[in-house]
Amino acid sequence: MNRSPYISEAPSVSAIMFKVLLALVPGIATYVWVFGGGVLVTIALATATALAAEAVMLKIRKRPIQPFLLDFSAVVTAWLLALAIPPLAPWWLIVVGTLFAIVIAKQLYGGLGYNPFNPAMIGYAVLLISFPVLMTKWPAALQLAQFKLGFADQLHYIFGGLLPDQVKIDAVTSATPLDYLKTQLTLKHDVGSITQAPIFGALGGVGGEYVTAAYLLGGLYLWQQKIISWHLPTAFLGALATIAGVFWAINPAHFANPLFHLFSGASMLAAFFIITDPVSGPTTPKGKLYFAAGIGIITYLIRVYGGYPDGVAFAVIFMNICVPLIDAATQPRVFGHPK
Amino acid sequence: MNALVNFSKIFKAPEIFKFHGGVHPPENKTQSTQLPIGQLPLPEKLVLPLRQHVGNMPKIKVNVGDKVLKGQLLAEAEGAVSAAIHAPTSGTVTAIEDAIIPHPSGLPDRCITITPDGKDAWIGRKPIDWRNTDRKTLVASLRLSGIVGLGGATFPTQVKLRADGKSGVHTLIINAAECEPYITCDDMLMRERAEQIVKGIEIAQYLLGAEKAIIGIEDNKPEAAAAMQAATANTPMQVVVVPTLYPSGDARRLVHLVLGIEIPFDKRTTEAGLQVFNVATVLALHRYFDFGEPSINRIISMTGNVQKPQNFEVLFGTPLTHLVATAGGAKPETTHYIMGGPMMGFDLPTDDVPITKAANCIIAASPNLFAPPPPAMPCIRCARCADACPVNLQPQDLYWFAKADNFEKARDYKLFDCIECGACSYVCPSDIPLVQYYRYAKSEIIAIDKAKEAADIARERNDFRLARIEREKTERAARNAERAQNAKKETNKTDAPTLNSNIHAGSGEAPLANEDAAKAAKQAAIAAAIERAKAAKAAAGNTPKNVSDAPAEVKAEIAEIDARRASVGIATDEDKQAKIAAAIARAKAAKAAAEAAKKKE
Numbered sequence: 001m002n003r004s005p006y007i008s009e010a011p012s013v014s015a016i017m018f019k020v021l022l023a024l025v026p027g028i029a030t031y032v033w034v035f036g037g038g039v040l041v042t043i044a045l046a047t048a049t050a051l052a053a054e055a056v057m058l059k060i061r062k063r064p065i066q067p068f069l070l071d072f073s074a075v076v077t078a079w080l081l082a083l084a085i086p087p088l089a090p091w092w093l094i095v096v097g098t099l100f101a102i103v104i105a106k107q108l109y110g111g112l113g114y115n116p117f118n119p120a121m122i123g124y125a126v127l128l129i130s131f132p133v134l135m136t137k138w139p140a141a142l143q144l145a146q147f148k149l150g151f152a153d154q155l156h157y158i159f160g161g162l163l164p165d166q167v168k169i170d171a172v173t174s175a176t177p178l179d180y181l182k183t184q185l186t187l188k189h190d191v192g193s194i195t196q197a198p199i200f201g202a203l204g205g206v207g208g209e210y211v212t213a214a215y216l217l218g219g220l221y222l223w224q225q226k227i228i229s230w231h232l233p234t235a236f237l238g239a240l241a242t243i244a245g246v247f248w249a250i251n252p253a254h255f256a257n258p259l260f261h262l263f264s265g266a267s268m269l270a271a272f273f274i275i276t277d278p279v280s281g282p283t284t285p286k287g288k289l290y291f292a293a294g295i296g297i298i299t300y301l302i303r304v305y306g307g308y309p310d311g312v313a314f315a316v317i318f319m320n321i322c323v324p325l326i327d328a329a330t331q332p333r334v335f336g337h338p339k
Numbered sequence: 340m341n342a343l344v345n346f347s348k349i350f351k352a353p354e355i356f357k358f359h360g361g362v363h364p365p366e367n368k369t370q371s372t373q374l375p376i377g378q379l380p381l382p383e384k385l386v387l388p389l390r391q392h393v394g395n396m397p398k399i400k401v402n403v404g405d406k407v408l409k410g411q412l413l414a415e416a417e418g419a420v421s422a423a424i425h426a427p428t429s430g431t432v433t434a435i436e437d438a439i440i441p442h443p444s445g446l447p448d449r450c451i452t453i454t455p456d457g458k459d460a461w462i463g464r465k466p467i468d469w470r471n472t473d474r475k476t477l478v479a480s481l482r483l484s485g486i487v488g489l490g491g492a493t494f495p496t497q498v499k500l501r502a503d504g505k506s507g508v509h510t511l512i513i514n515a516a517e518c519e520p521y522i523t524c525d526d527m528l529m530r531e532r533a534e535q536i537v538k539g540i541e542i543a544q545y546l547l548g549a550e551k552a553i554i555g556i557e558d559n560k561p562e563a564a565a566a567m568q569a570a571t572a573n574t575p576m577q578v579v580v581v582p583t584l585y586p587s588g589d590a591r592r593l594v595h596l597v598l599g600i601e602i603p604f605d606k607r608t609t610e611a612g613l614q615v616f617n618v619a620t621v622l623a624l625h626r627y628f629d630f631g632e633p634s635i636n637r638i639i640s641m642t643g644n645v646q647k648p649q650n651f652e653v654l655f656g657t658p659l660t661h662l663v664a665t666a667g668g669a670k671p672e673t674t675h676y677i678m679g680g681p682m683m684g685f686d687l688p689t690d691d692v693p694i695t696k697a698a699n700c701i702i703a704a705s706p707n708l709f710a711p712p713p714p715a716m717p718c719i720r721c722a723r724c725a726d727a728c729p730v731n732l733q734p735q736d737l738y739w740f741a742k743a744d745n746f747e748k749a750r751d752y753k754l755f756d757c758i759e760c761g762a763c764s765y766v767c768p769s770d771i772p773l774v775q776y777y778r779y780a781k782s783e784i785i786a787i788d789k790a791k792e793a794a795d796i797a798r799e800r801n802d803f804r805l806a807r808i809e810r811e812k813t814e815r816a817a818r819n820a821e822r823a824q825n826a827k828k829e830t831n832k833t834d835a836p837t838l839n840s841n842i843h844a845g846s847g848e849a850p851l852a853n854e855d856a857a858k859a860a861k862q863a864a865i866a867a868a869i870e871r872a873k874a875a876k877a878a879a880g881n882t883p884k885n886v887s888d889a890p891a892e893v894k895a896e897i898a899e900i901d902a903r904r905a906s907v908g909i910a911t912d913e914d915k916q917a918k919i920a921a922a923i924a925r926a927k928a929a930k931a932a933a934e935a936a937k938k939k940e
Contacts, residue, residue: 006684
């Protein structure tokens, strides 16, 4: 019988997913430091929901449960979704989003390896469309908030919707820089004066830019570990910076500078953790470049011209649709075939 | 002059042209290079499979009981692509029968068994003065050498040289990369017999008319490279040390590494003016031309879970168990043996197999060395396989197509360019047996193509048959018309009195004659058919006579006896007829019995 090769050196799927989770830790730690511990509750809720949903679906689909729970792919989806939604949203929001991501976007398409769309982004898009108000109510960075919610206060708010006495919701939330910029621009203010607002930091938003930088750090670890290739982050950040740079060069009063775009919203999380989902992305090196650049450009266009402050989720979903085409159109030349 | 050449050779490092992908499996080569090439005591028997090469089975030239001398021809090459088999030692042919051969199929094949007489007496050996013999004669004589590609491909060497002296090959590349883990037979051969290898290269160059010779060695074999450098110092041959990267020993990859040439997928290396030989193969050429020794042995790495891993010079046909015993025996936990390396080798069906020309390495396997693969997970499209593929294929897509039986797509995505090196499976996080999927898809596609070809031929035949029937019909009609015409003429000529009646019959006459002719033809055809049927019946023969009135039981018994008679007959073509007859008889008997039973009811 011929069953060679007899040897293998690949990390298991579990090991790959585990490293992705590990790479998220610096970002999460920074997140807690900047916005408080509420996000940990969201992450825990998402993880529990994802594992339970995955187990039930595997059972219904008569698939082995243990190996697929231990591959950690559901946990990765849960964490990414938890990091993408506002951390003080009511508990059921993340549960609904995770359920949709795991049950509909992943398991109903065949589970690990078969989902055409990024499950976390599907979950996010569903929540954003269904609950737009909740999904845009972000907490203020603790250093800026009029009232600093402690962990217990955040827990109360997530599970009961109750704030401490005499604290108004406006005292703990704030518009995100992307959101604020968008609304102020419609009021005919120019970028220079808008970014004087206290929520703007050196690069992106106060506090948020640190979280973004921590994602970048985790992403570089993934690259160093060869879990992701350079193609996707480089093309995404490059395209986003390029298109932002062109607009900014034409009219700096109306368009924010490229660095602001790179360090705001979900840019870094997307570059290293979201668009790098291998299952729903292209496989050819050239295809990865097109795919990521497409996401970068669409993200920018939605931020500037679209109805939402950030556009990563829709950009990813749109480019997911294009993956079969991209793969087919970017087949590399096989050895010995004409150039 | 030489000094100058050497000077440039030392200081001008040749350029290396990397190929895409490749992997770095743990080498595990040092285990078997601690000891020099060892010799085996003569085994008690040698079992020589007739098919140790790619191509036709050779024709047996000996009979059971024949005494043979070492190097005596046992079977000669038959057809264009075939290789001879020689007696590896002197002794007696004790069997010519089917036995399990070292092949992935695990199926038995025809083998010649020789029981050595212990004398190891050579047949008369005639070295050939190849420098003063024309190439055509030399290549023709190679048919008697039994030499095949010893790198593992076992393609008959004379076929690779069959160019009648005008091959157009300008560069000979000697494949000494030996990129598979564990295997060290070429390494040790170069360390110990570099001078002989160089002589072999000279012969191969002469046979091909190749001006240049390049020896490609991976940089994990510094001793071998140094030995080859020293041996080629006074020759224009070039030793190129290539970086260790599996599968650099694949012929097309090696050509690319040393020359930067990509052999087009649909061309042979010779069409690019190149030819690739393994080091062991050229050494066999040297032994054959300079000493008159045919191919009767090879160097083989016996490694893995054995007490003393080592390379041995092994006579073809040596039982594996004998080789294992010489290497100190297998350590406990040895589960089975692998022939070849861990990347492309295969499980031997049993340890009761002989060593053949294809066997460059035997690895004693244990769960410690080669853990059984975990159950495959779904493909997550991580494309690590695509990064590792030396052919720059998209293994994840090929897997998808193969799994879905989407063979057309698999072909479109260049499935047949896959060299089955296993690099993709080696790096797969989901532990998917990718190569097995590709082999499956390839064999299915080949089967479909064959079936299609057969169907095409059948359709053509049917079309031809219909055309023939049509043609015969028109011809018959024409013939009948002619005959009628003749008949008319005859009646007109010879039978004057009927003239009147003819006149009376008027215009109805001609068709009538025609009809008669048609009837006659038809009758003739029927008669012929009856004749044929009778003949067929006679051929089927053995219909018992004088039993037509016998009761059903008797008939059944007769039939049974006939059938038994037929079944014990010798397996020949005659027997086939008897079997058919028996079958018919059986069927008849069964029918008769059934009828009898019905009547009784």
